[in-house]
Amino acid sequence: MADPNKVDPIHQFAITDIFSIGGEGAGFNIAFTNSALFMVITVLAISAFLILSTGGRGLVPGRLQLLSEMLYEFVANMVRSSAGSEGMKFFPFVFSLFMFVLVANLLGMVPYFFTITSHIIVTFALAMLVITVVLVYGFMKNGLGFLKLFVPAGVPGYVLPIVIPIEIVSFLSRPISLSVRLFANMLAGHITLKVFAGFIVTLSSFGFVGWLGAILPFSMTVALTALEFLVSALQAYVFAVLTSMYLNDAIHPSH
Amino acid sequence: MSNSTKQTSDKRASVSTGSRSDETRALADKIKSAKMGAGITDEKKSESHLTGHARAVRLGTEFIAAILVGFGIGYFADLIFGSSPWIMLVMVLVGFAAGVLNVVRSANEMNALAIITPDMDLGPEDDEDVDPIN
Numbered sequence: 176m177a178d179p180n181k182v183d184p185i186h187q188f189a190i191t192d193i194f195s196i197g198g199e200g201a202g203f204n205i206a207f208t209n210s211a212l213f214m215v216i217t218v219l220a221i222s223a224f225l226i227l228s229t230g231g232r233g234l235v236p237g238r239l240q241l242l243s244e245m246l247y248e249f250v251a252n253m254v255r256s257s258a259g260s261e262g263m264k265f266f267p268f269v270f271s272l273f274m275f276v277l278v279a280n281l282l283g284m285v286p287y288f289f290t291i292t293s294h295i296i297v298t299f300a301l302a303m304l305v306i307t308v309v310l311v312y313g314f315m316k317n318g319l320g321f322l323k324l325f326v327p328a329g330v331p332g333y334v335l336p337i338v339i340p341i342e343i344v345s346f347l348s349r350p351i352s353l354s355v356r357l358f359a360n361m362l363a364g365h366i367t368l369k370v371f372a373g374f375i376v377t378l379s380s381f382g383f384v385g386w387l388g389a390i391l392p393f394s395m396t397v398a399l400t401a402l403e404f405l406v407s408a409l410q411a412y413v414f415a416v417l418t419s420m421y422l423n424d425a426i427h428p429s430h
Numbered sequence: 431m432s433n434s435t436k437q438t439s440d441k442r443a444s445v446s447t448g449s450r451s452d453e454t455r456a457l458a459d460k461i462k463s464a465k466m467g468a469g470i471t472d473e474k475k476s477e478s479h480l481t482g483h484a485r486a487v488r489l490g491t492e493f494i495a496a497i498l499v500g501f502g503i504g505y506f507a508d509l510i511f512g513s514s515p516w517i518m519l520v521m522v523l524v525g526f527a528a529g530v531l532n533v534v535r536s537a538n539e540m541n542a543l544a545i546i547t548p549d550m551d552l553g554p555e556d557d558e559d560v561d562p563i564n
Contacts, residue, residue, distance in 0.1 A: 341524055341527045345531050355491050405481070
């Protein structure tokens with residue numbers, strides 16, 4: 176980053192080992208990477224915030240307690256409106272996912288911080304967790320009746336051989352679209368931000384005229400930063416809404 | 431024991447709300463009418479405030495993901511059965527259909543959640559005569 180003509184917008188996504196257990200001789204190698212470090216930071220930040228803000232248990236909430244109560248109500252309303260009151264048994268699951276994605280996205284906005292949701296393996300793991308919960312709970316609650324999800328009501332028998340594979344592929348595409356959406360938004364946003372910020376450095380190496388010209392990418396960077404905060408919150412919200420909608424399918428499989 | 435005390439406390443709570451209910455109801459009506467005047471509705475429209483960009487990304491990924499899944503299933507089925515490329519071709523078409531289905535479903539959800547105000551232009555009515563030439 177020191178050379179103004181070599182701005183590398185991808186460098187921020189590099190994974191580095193902080194320390195590792197095992198190694199060449201031990202036959203296994205478990206590395207604690209910067210990605211893992213930020214996951215730990217995310218979880219610690221959420222836990223600390225929720226425990227500290229609700230610790231007072233005031234009947235009349237203070238500012239911080241009000242904030243965590245609003246987060247609770249926001250997610251609870253979302254789960255209730257998409258999955259019904261039966262879906263409230265999944266509230267802890269949806270709330271954890273929402274908070275994890277939200278705080279991870281927002282922490283990624285801090286300069287020099289690592290954005291864990293910009294790696295598809297992280298978002299794909301989260302999406303697979305959602306789909307696994309949907310499948311396991313769907314079969315546990317409805318038994319084989321869960322397979323009705325793939326047979327739309329009111330379809331004549333002779334088109335079923337075409338409709339069922341389409342419905343199955345449509346179901347299997349859910350974890351992909353869920354993970355790709357979050358990953359692509361975070362990756363693209365951070366690259367755009369870095370590229371525009373890099374223009375400032377490159378232009379300013381041309382002397383005074385460059386400095387004047389650098390005002391344009393600078394104002395763009397300011398605007399993009401605001402947009403990225405919006406995208407961070409929005410994508411966490413979309414992830415949680417779709418999670419509760421998929422859970423709704425597991426609870427009431429016939430659509 | 432603890433159950434009975436809980437019941438009595440519940441009863442007391444209901445009594446106290448009962449004596450105050452007219453007052454609170456009047457207040458609730460007041461709040462409601464004030465909100466109506468300001469154009470705020472209490473109804474939860476979960477996705478209606480998404481930006482256009484977020485909606486576009488949602489539809490795009492729904493479509494692409496289904497095609498990718500269809501391609502993947504077909505590709506690995508071909509590897510197993512040694513019938514390259516026929517299952518893959520069929521499954522890509524199935525994936526395409528599933529992608530269209532996904533897009534239609536999410537568009538329907540978005541339409542159902544959209545807030546329609548009287549001043550919005552929703553295009554011509556169905557029974558309105560539209561001359562296709564002019």
